[in-house]
Amino acid sequence: MPPLAVFLKHGLGIEFLISLLLTLVGWLPGVIYAFYVNSK
Template sequence: MSLVTIIISILLPPLAVFLKSGLGTQFLISLLLTLIGWLPGIIYALYVNSK
């Protein structure tokens, strides 16, 4: 995982997930978690991008 990916994951978690996996269920989960709370969205984005 690059530094740019980490920064995008922190600032815009759904965008980071979208760039990794496209528009699908992982993106929707990330969007929902980010809307519920910023921290869960960041954690999920970092998790998806670390795979």
């Protein structure tokens, strides 16, 4: 679950909310965004 990975690394914040919204729109955009954010 992409929002969980973002939450564990960055906590509650704008990155988590964006990941959650993208995952709700479609699973693949959420996964791509989670990989991008967690690779920083």
